[in-house]
Amino acid sequence: MQIAMIQDRIVPAEQLDPAYLDRGTFFGDGVYEVVRSYNGKIFALDEHLQRFANSLTAIEITALDIADVRSRVENAFAAAGIADAKIYFHATRGSAPRDHVYGPDLKPNFFLTVTELADDSDDKAAGIAVSTYPDLRWKRCDIKSLNLLPNVLARTDAARKGCAEAIFVDDAGLITEGAASAFFVIAAGALCTAPLKANILPSITRKFVLRAANDIALPVKEESFTPDFAASADEAFIAVTTKDIVPVTKFDDKTVAGPGQPAKQTAGKLTKLLIEQFRSFT
Amino acid sequence: MQIAMIQDRIVPAEQLDPAYLDRGTFFGDGVYEVVRSYNGKIFALDEHLQRFANSLTAIEITALDIADVRSRVENAFAAAGIADAKIYFHATRGSAPRDHVYGPDLKPNFFLTVTELADDSDDKAAGIAVSTYPDLRWKRCDIKSLNLLPNVLARTDAARKGCAEAIFVDDAGLITEGAASAFFVIAAGALCTAPLKANILPSITRKFVLRAANDIALPVKEESFTPDFAASADEAFIAVTTKDIVPVTKFDDKTVAGPGQPAKQTAGKLTKLLIEQFRSFT
Numbered sequence: 198m199q200i201a202m203i204q205d206r207i208v209p210a211e212q213l214d215p216a217y218l219d220r221g222t223f224f225g226d227g228v229y230e231v232v233r234s235y236n237g238k239i240f241a242l243d244e245h246l247q248r249f250a251n252s253l254t255a256i257e258i259t260a261l262d263i264a265d266v267r268s269r270v271e272n273a274f275a276a277a278g279i280a281d282a283k284i285y286f287h288a289t290r291g292s293a294p295r296d297h298v299y300g301p302d303l304k305p306n307f308f309l310t311v312t313e314l315a316d317d318s319d320d321k322a323a324g325i326a327v328s329t330y331p332d333l334r335w336k337r338c339d340i341k342s343l344n345l346l347p348n349v350l351a352r353t354d355a356a357r358k359g360c361a362e363a364i365f366v367d368d369a370g371l372i373t374e375g376a377a378s379a380f381f382v383i384a385a386g387a388l389c390t391a392p393l394k395a396n397i398l399p400s401i402t403r404k405f406v407l408r409a410a411n412d413i414a415l416p417v418k419e420e421s422f423t424p425d426f427a428a429s430a431d432e433a434f435i436a437v438t439t440k441d442i443v444p445v446t447k448f449d450d451k452t453v454a455g456p457g458q459p460a461k462q463t464a465g466k467l468t469k470l471l472i473e474q475f476r477s478f479t
Numbered sequence: 480m481q482i483a484m485i486q487d488r489i490v491p492a493e494q495l496d497p498a499y500l501d502r503g504t505f506f507g508d509g510v511y512e513v514v515r516s517y518n519g520k521i522f523a524l525d526e527h528l529q530r531f532a533n534s535l536t537a538i539e540i541t542a543l544d545i546a547d548v549r550s551r552v553e554n555a556f557a558a559a560g561i562a563d564a565k566i567y568f569h570a571t572r573g574s575a576p577r578d579h580v581y582g583p584d585l586k587p588n589f590f591l592t593v594t595e596l597a598d599d600s601d602d603k604a605a606g607i608a609v610s611t612y613p614d615l616r617w618k619r620c621d622i623k624s625l626n627l628l629p630n631v632l633a634r635t636d637a638a639r640k641g642c643a644e645a646i647f648v649d650d651a652g653l654i655t656e657g658a659a660s661a662f663f664v665i666a667a668g669a670l671c672t673a674p675l676k677a678n679i680l681p682s683i684t685r686k687f688v689l690r691a692a693n694d695i696a697l698p699v700k701e702e703s704f705t706p707d708f709a710a711s712a713d714e715a716f717i718a719v720t721t722k723d724i725v726p727v728t729k730f731d732d733k734t735v736a737g738p739g740q741p742a743k744q745t746a747g748k749l750t751k752l753l754i755e756q757f758r759s760f761t
Contacts, residue, residue: 202555202568202591205547210592216498217590222571224627225507256632265487273484285577286484289504295567295592297627297634297659308499309484310492310577333618335629344626345506345579347617350538352579377579 198294215292219306224297225343227289227306228252231438232270233314234282235479239274242267244401245438248341249288255340258290261305269309277311283439285310287343317440321472324446325361327380327435329424330354332365332373332396339395351376360447362435364427367396371421378437379403380445382422382430382453383415383467389430392419402436409474415467424449432465441479442472480576497574501588506579507625509571509588510534513720514552515596516564517761521556524549526683527720530623531570537622540572543587551591559593565721567592569625599722603754606728607643609662609717611706612636614647614655614678621677633658642729644717646706649678653703660719661685662727664704664712664735665697665749671712674701684718691756697749706731714747723761724754 201208203217220226230249232239250263266286274284291303330351335344351363355376363376373391374380379400381390388410393399410417427433433445433453444465446453483490485499502508512531514521532545548568556566573585612633617626633645637658645658655673656662661682663672670692675681692699709715715727715735726747728735 198592198594199561200555200559200593202551202589204589205551205554207555207558214496214498216496219504220631221504222501222509222569222590222625224631225625226628226631227504256628257635269484269487272487273482273489276489277482279481287504294594297631298638299631299635307484307486308504310480311482312480312576331618335617335626336613336615337629342628343504343507344617344628346508346538346624346626347619349502349506349508349579349581353539353581356580 218292218294219289220291220293220299220303221287221289221306221343223295225345226256226299227287227343228256228258228341229285229287229343230341232284233439234274234280234284237280239270239284240479241401241405242270244404248399248401252341253288255337256290256342258288258305259301260303261288261307266307269307273309273311279311279313281314283312283314285312289343314439317443320361320440320443324444325435326359326447327362327364327375327445328355328358328360328449329366330363330376332367334365334396337395338373338398339393341398348376361443364424364448366424370423372424372427373397374400375435375437378435379406380427381406381434381436382427383432383465384426384430387416387418389418389420389422391421400436402438402441405475405478406436406442406471409471409478412474413470415471428453432468434468434471441475442468444468500574500576501571502573502575502581502585503569503571503588503625505577507627508538508581509569509625510538510540510623511567511569511625512623514566515721516556516562516566519562521552521566522761523683523687524552526686530681530683534623535570537619538572538624540570540587541583542585543570543589548589551589555591555593561593561595563596565594565596567594571625596721599725602643602722602725606726607717608641608729609644609646609657609727610637610640610642610731611648611654612645612658614649616647616678619677620655620680621675623680630658643725646709646730648706652705654706654709655679655703656682657717657719660717661688662709663688663716663718664709665714665747666708666712669698669700671700671702671704673703682718684720684723687757687760688718688724688753691753691760694756695752697753710735714750716750716753723757724750726750
C-alpha cells in the first residue's frame, strides 16, 4: 500500500495509524463478549471467558492469552468503579494491509469499554414488545463474531416499530433467537427455546435460565417453534447478559396470552419465578 | 461509556480516538469497493460507484455523496501516481458508542488505500488452482458489506491447500461464486455461471465477461452448477476486478479438462479469447 485516505485527507502509508488497518474493520475478523456486574461483582466471568476462548479458537486467533484477557477485564472494571457495569470487549486478528488470507504473524488487537447500566426495572415490570425479522445471518452464529450487520438491520427495524428486540425467523419459518438475546416461551407448562446448533449462540444467560427452570421444576423443551406458536404462548421472555430475563408482552403487535386467557400486559407468573430464581445466582 | 481499554492500556472515554468506536469494527456496519487502473486509467469507475451507491442505499448509509466519493478516488489515484493501481475504499456508518440501533445523526467514515498491483501475467498464462469451501455467508451477498469473516476463513483454507481462490458451495451442493471473485466454466460450448440473486455479488467484472462472451459469440448460461460439473468442464476461470480473467486449471485437485480431452495445464482456447476481448475494454 502506497497511500491511504481518511475522509478526504491523503495520508502517506508510513504515517497511517494501525487502527485504520484493523482486520476487524476490513473483514469483521474478530470476536467479542459482553459481561455485566451486579452490585460490584462480575457475573459468570468464567463462562464468558470460556466462550471467548472458544470463539477465538474457532477462527484461529491464537496469540491472545485468556488469563491476560481476564486481568484486563478485572483491571478495567476496578478502574471504572461502577457497581452495575456493562463490560464489552473484542479481539481482532490484528492490523495489516488488507488481505483476506492470514498468517501466524499477526498481533491481535484488544479493545474494551466499561459502561454504567441503565436501570431496567421498568422493562422487567411492564415487559417489552418484540418484532420478527428474517434471519439473514451467516451459518456459524455459534461463533460470537464481529459480523453483525444483519443484527444491526434487524434491531433498527425493531426500534422503528417501537420494539426493544428483533426475533430472527429462519427460512423454515422457525424462530432461532433474538438479534442480541436468547428467546423463550412458556406453553403447555413447559419452557421452550430453540436447541443449540451452529445457527444459535450458546448464550450464557440461556444456560442460567435453564438452571433456574430446573430449580423451580419447570420442564424444558429445547425445540424450535414458529412465530404463531410464540404469539399464542402463555408467557414469553428474552434473556440477555445485560438484563438477564425481560418479559415479552407484545409479539409482532399481538399480546402474548394463552388461548382462552385474558390478554395480559405484565409478565406471567412463571417468568416472575424465573426472574427471582435468576436473581439468586447473581 | 465511562472508560475504554486499548490492549492493556486504560483510556478515559473523552480521550478515545473515534477510530476505536467505528461501527465498521463493532458490527461490520459498512460497505466497500475495489477498483483498478490499467496503465493510468481507472477501469469501470462509474459502474463501481453505482454499485457502491446501491450497497450504501441497501443498508441505509445516506449521508455520503457519491460525487464526493468519486473526487476522493480520483484525487487519491492522482496523488499516488501508480499506473496499475488497486484502489480499495470503504464507508462505515460512523463512530459512536456501541449500539446496534442506528439513528440518522451518524457521520460516515470513509477510508481508502492505493496499492501498486503485482504483475499477474504468470497466473494468466499458467492458470491457478482453486478449492471449494462451504458457503457460510449471510443471505445478502448482493450487498458488498464488510461482514467478510466467512470469506477470510475460506481464502485462508484455500491458501493452505496451495490454491489461489476458494469457490463457495451452498447447502444444495451448488457453486455460488468465489470468495473474492466470480466463477465461470465453459462446458458444451457455453459459458456457465450462477445467476445473480441475493446470494451473489453483482460483479462488475462478471458483467464485462458476459459482454466479451457476447462479442465472441459464445453462448451464456446463467444457471447454477455443481463442483463435479466444474471439475469436468472444458475450461474454467475466475473473474475479479484486480486481475480480470484468470484461468483455473485445477479444481479441488482435479485437472480441469473435458471428457475425452487430455488434461491441460494451460488456459483453454475460449478463455484466451475472452481475455483478449476483455483487454479491448480496458
